[in-house]
Amino acid sequence: MKAHGGSGATSMVEAFGGVDVGARWPDPARGEPRRVVLVGRTSARGLQSVSQALGALKDGNAPQGLELLGVVLVADAPGRLPLSLLRRIRVLRSVARVHRVPWIPAWRTGGRPRSVPRQLATLSKLVGGELYGEGAVS
Numbered sequence: 001m002k003a004h005g006g007s008g009a010t011s012m013v014e015a016f017g018g019v020d021v022g023a024r025w026p027d028p029a030r031g032e033p034r035r036v037v038l039v040g041r042t043s044a045r046g047l048q049s050v051s052q053a054l055g056a057l058k059d060g061n062a063p064q065g066l067e068l069l070g071v072v073l074v075a076d077a078p079g080r081l082p083l084s085l086l087r088r089i090r091v092l093r094s095v096a097r098v099h100r101v102p103w104i105p106a107w108r109t110g111g112r113p114r115s116v117p118r119q120l121a122t123l124s125k126l127v128g129g130e131l132y133g134e135g136a137v138s
Contacts, residue, residue: 001021001022001023001024001025001026001036001037001038001039001053002020002022002023002039002040003023003038003039003040003046003049003050003052003053004023004040004041004045004046004049005023006041007039007040007041007046007049007074008039008040008041008072008074008101008107009039011074011104011107012037012039012072012074012123015120016123016124016127018033018037018127019032019033021033025056025057025062025063025066026063026066027063028063028064028065028066029063029064029065034065034066034067035066035067035069035127036066036067036068036069037068037069037070037071037072037123037126037127038050038053038054038070038071038072038096039071039072039073039074040053040071040072040073040074041074041075041076042073042074042075042076042081042085042089042100043076043085044084044085044088046073046076047073047085047088047089047092048088050071050073050092051088051091051092054071054092054095054096058095068096069097069126069127070096070097070098070099070126071092071096071097071098071099072098072099072100072101072123073089073092073098073100073101074101075100075101075102075103075104077103078103078105079103099119099122099123099126100119101117101119101120101123102117102119104117
């Protein structure tokens with residue numbers, strides 16, 4: 001599930017498979033996936049959207065029966081994050097399992113990375129999917 005537009009959720013689905021349900025919680029009662037990964041960018045707006053979605057889940061404003069596997073934060077730019085954003089991520093980690101994905105230049109142009117960051121291999125295990133359907137991580 002994407003926390004906001006441009007979150008990187010589509011790239012995650014292309015890399016691992018699964019279902020892109022958009023920016024809404026899936027409803028297992030309607031046959032939609034019960035296991036969810038919440039995806040957002042590491043920008044201030046992205047982290048705020050992730051926080052709001054986690055709040056809705058905690059407050060019971062999401063369909064019953066969902067299992068949050070974790071939060072995936074996709075880098076919004078190359079380089080290190082400012083301290084203020086790192087602090088926000090620390091807060092998110094206090095309520096959910098957080099996985100960070102580094103900046104991947106190939107995704108910007110619609111391609112696949114030549115070498116796959118180890119963080120993607122870790123996520124592949126979490127979601128039980130094969131990275132790009134190939135099963136090989138370089």
